[in-house]
Amino acid sequence: MVVTNACSPDPRVIRHAKWLVQEGHEVTVHAFDRQIQFQKSELIDGVRIMRYHLGKTPYGGLINTALGLRNFVRQVQRGLANEPPEIVYCHDADTLEIGCRMKKNHKIPFVFDMHDLHHTWILMPAPNSLLRRIISKRLEKRMLHRIKSAKCIITSSGRLDENGVHSGFREYLAEKGHLSTVIENRPVIEHAVTEKANTPWCIGYLGRVREVEPFEKLLQSVLSMEVESRPCIRIAGDGIASERVRRLFENAQQEHGIQCQISGQFDSKRFTELIQEIDVMFAMYRPERGNIMQGAIPVKMFDAAAWGVPSVVNSNCLMSEIAEKENIGTGVGWSDTVGLTQALIDLKSKSVQLNTGSERERLKFVEALTAVL
Numbered sequence: 001m002v003v004t005n006a007c008s009p010d011p012r013v014i015r016h017a018k019w020l021v022q023e024g025h026e027v028t029v030h031a032f033d034r035q036i037q038f039q040k041s042e043l044i045d046g047v048r049i050m051r052y053h054l055g056k057t058p059y060g061g062l063i064n065t066a067l068g069l070r071n072f073v074r075q076v077q078r079g080l081a082n083e084p085p086e087i088v089y090c091h092d093a094d095t096l097e098i099g100c101r102m103k104k105n106h107k108i109p110f111v112f113d114m115h116d117l118h119h120t121w122i123l124m125p126a127p128n129s130l131l132r133r134i135i136s137k138r139l140e141k142r143m144l145h146r147i148k149s150a151k152c153i154i155t156s157s158g159r160l161d162e163n164g165v166h167s168g169f170r171e172y173l174a175e176k177g178h179l180s181t182v183i184e185n186r187p188v189i190e191h192a193v194t195e196k197a198n199t200p201w202c203i204g205y206l207g208r209v210r211e212v213e214p215f216e217k218l219l220q221s222v223l224s225m226e227v228e229s230r231p232c233i234r235i236a237g238d239g240i241a242s243e244r245v246r247r248l249f250e251n252a253q254q255e256h257g258i259q260c261q262i263s264g265q266f267d268s269k270r271f272t273e274l275i276q277e278i279d280v281m282f283a284m285y286r287p288e289r290g291n292i293m294q295g296a297i298p299v300k301m302f303d304a305a306a307w308g309v310p311s312v313v314n315s316n317c318l319m320s321e322i323a324e325k326e327n328i329g330t331g332v333g334w335s336d337t338v339g340l341t342q343a344l345i346d347l348k349s350k351s352v353q354l355n356t357g358s359e360r361e362r363l364k365f366v367e368a369l370t371a372v373l
Contacts, residue, residue, distance in 0.1 A: 001013060001016075001017055001027060001028070001029045001030065001088075001089040001091060002029075002030045002076055002088065002089070002090055002091060002095040002098050002099075003029060003030070003031050003032070003091040003092070003095065004031075004032045004034075004069060004072065004091075004092065004094045004095060005031065005032065005034070006031050006032065006033040006034065006035070006037065006038050006051055007029050007031035007049050007051070008031075008033075008037070008038050008265070008267070009044060009049075009267065009268065010031075010091075011185065011187070011268070011299055011303075012091075012113075012115055012156070012185050012299070013029060013031075013091055014029075014044060014045070014047060015185075015358065016089075016113065016154075016183070016365060017029055017047040018045050018046065018047060019362050019365055019366065020369070020373075021045070021046040021047055023366060023373075025373065026048075027046075027047050027048070028047075028048045028049075028050060028085075029047060029048065029049045029050065030050050030052070030076045030079070030080075031049055031050065031051045031052070032051075032052050032054070032057070032068075032069070032072040033051040033052060033053055034056065034057040034058070034059065034068065035056055035057075036053045036055075036056060037265075038051055039051070040052075040053060052072055052075055052076070054068065054071050054072060054075065055068070055071075057069070057072075058240070059210075059239065059240045060121070060122070060124055060125050060210070060240045062122075062135075069094055073095070073097050073098055076098050077097075077098055077101055077102070080098070080102055081102075081105070081106065084102070084106050084108055085108065086108070086373075087108065087109055087110065087111065087151075087372065087373065088102050088103075088108055088109075088110040088111070089110070089111045089113065090110055090111065090112050090113065090150075091113050091115060092113070092114065092115050092116065092118050093112075093114070093118035093119065093139070093142075093143040093146075094118055096112060096143060096146040096147065097146070098110075099111075099112065099146075099149070099150070100146050100149055103149055109151035109372060110149070110150055110151060111150065111151060111152045111153075111154065111369065111372060112147050112150040112152070112153045112154070113153075113154040113155070113183075114153065114154070114155040114156065114169055114173070114180070115155075115156050116156070116169075116291055116296055117140075117169070117172070117291040117294060117296070118139065118143065119136045119137075119139035119140040119143060120136060120291045122135055122136050122139065123136055123288075124210055124211055124240075125240070127286065127288040128288075144176050144178075147173075147178055148178075151372050152181075152368060152369060152371070152372045153173065153178055153179065153180040153181070154180065154181050154182075154183050154365070154368060155168075155169040155170055155173060155180045155181070155182055155183070156168075156169060156182070156183065156184060156185055156296075156297060157169045157170065157182060157184065157295040157296065157297045157318055158170030158171060158180075158182035158295070159171055159318075160318075160321065160322065160325065164318075164321065165321055166295065166316075166317055166318040166321050167294070167295055167318070168182065168294075168295030168297075168318050169182075169294070169295045169296075170182050170295075171295070172294055172295065181364060181365075181368040182364070183361045183364055183365050183368075184297065184302070184361055185297065185299040185302055186302050186354070186356060186357050186358045186360070186361050187299075187302055187303050187306045187354075187357060187358055188306075188357055188358050188359075189306055189354055189355075189357035189358075200230070200231055200232050200259065201231045201232075201279045201280075201348045201349075202231055202232045202233070202234050202277055202278045202279050202280075203218065203222070203231045203232075203233055203234070203278065203279070203280050203281075203282050203344060204233075204234040204235070204236075204274070204275070204277065204278030204279075204280070204281055204282065204309075205218075205233075205234075205235045205236075205237070205281070205282045205283075205300075206234075206235075206236045206237060206266070206271060206274050206275065206278075206281070206300055206303075206304075207236075207237045207298070207299075207300045208237050208238065208239040209235065209237050209238065209239035209240075209241050209242040209245050210239045210240055210241055211241050211285070211286055212241050212244045212245055212248065213286050214282070214284045214285055214286065215235075215245045215248055215249070216248065217284065217334075217337065217340065218233070218282055218284075218340075219248065219249070219252055219258070220337055221337055221340045221341045221344060222258060223252075223256060223258075224337065224338075224341050225341060225345070227257075229345075230258065230259075231259075231279070231280075231344070231348070232258075232259035232260065232261070233249060233258065233259065233260040233261070234260075234261050234274070234277050234278050235249070235260070235261070235262045235263075236262070236263045236264070236266050236270075236274050237264070237265060237266070238264050238265040242264070245262070246262050249262060271303070272307075275303070275304060275307045275309060276307065278304075278309060279309065279347075279348045279349070280309065280310055280311070280312060280344055280347045280348055281300055281301065281304035281309050281310070281311040281312070281329075282311070282312055282344075283298050283300050283301050283304075283311045283312065283313045283319075283329075284312060284313060284314050284332065284334070284340075285298070285314060286334070287314060287317075287334050292314050292317055292319065293314075293316075293317050295317070295318045296318075296319070297318060297319050297322065298313075298319070301313060301319065301322075301323060301328065301329060302328075302354060304328075305326075305328035305329070305352050305353070305354035306354045306357065308351040308352055308353065309351075309352070310328060310329050310330070310347040310350050310351075310352045311323060311328065311329035311330075312329060312330055312331075312332055312340065312343045312344060312347065313329050313330070313331055313332070314331060314332070314333075314334060315331030315332050315333050315336075316331065316333070317331075319331070326354070326355065326356070327352060327353075328352045328353075328354060329347075329352070330343045330346070330347060
């Protein structure tokens with residue numbers, strides 16, 4: 001398996017790797033530790049993780065990011081050529097070059113797992129940038145050309161059923177002429193949901209902090225509430241916008257007395273502690289970037305629901321359709337500050353239950369990969 005983050009851990013990557021190990025396969029994850037923060041070699045539930053330390057590489061940049069990724073790709077290609085695996089599993093489009101090269105030079109098949117619309121990520125810092133839009137289109141074209149060589153395509157979302165309203169990544173791929181199997185990012189359901197007892201009530205965001213605008217929306221909503229009924233804010237995670245978000249809420253603490261606690265990256269053990277601190281998960285994203293409106297389903301919505309915590313998500317998309325159908329969250333329009341405020345208040349005392357977890361997805365995953373393996 002190849003992934004361009006540090007896999008520290010990446011829940012989807014580790015989950016799929018563990019499923020393969022359970023089926024009797026040996027799995028090594030080649031991961032790019034861009035900030036050189038984690039140990040080079042680690043074993044997690046039978047999955048070997050090899051992290052590449054190649055100098056610090058930023059997320060979301062142009063030249064420096066591209067150069068760092070190219071170096072990582074070359075290093076992995078060299079290592080796999082020396083010890084060829086039976087199959088290469090490519091997580092997201094920025095690893096496809098490795099799969100294509102191994103197939104061409106060594107006749108090794110590859111699987112493509114499309115977590116997200118990778119070509120939209122370059123738009124995140126500046127969605128209206130003409131240069132970034134041009135690069136995004138080129139990245140999309142290159143991805144669609146490369147996946148023609150994939151033995152199997154896995155993706156993370158799809159229309160719920162024939163009566164479903166919103167399309168997902170499966171439908172995006174189908175429009176481009178590619179069949180895929182949907183494996184949603186659902187966690188194992190094993191948690192006992194306890195009654196909420198947080199005082200004051202707490203809104204949380206646990207995950208990568210990639211953009212400031214959603215947090216500006218959240219802060220605006222919190223400030224619109226009566227002072228005595230305002231929640232505290234709990235943010236945990238790293239990302240390209242983490243420092244700007246930290247400054248945003250530090251200023252809000254000083255100027256408006258907003259209670260806020262912010263911390264960095266966390267592991268799965270720490271997540272189980274963090275999730276019990278919050279009453280509502282905030283999971284809204286800028287629609288201009290495209291991937292949310294085209295079917296992205298952030299894992300935090302499912303992870304929160306597994307612990308009884310409801311989420312506020314973008315409306316009019318697949319994510320909100322799932323949230324409202326399964327009664328694990330509420331969709332709100334991006335520009336609807338009043339609606340966001342009301343949704344947060346309505347959900348603060350609500351406990352939810354995730355009825356469908358990872359076992360359904362595991363069975364689909366094993367069936368899809370049986371022919372390949």
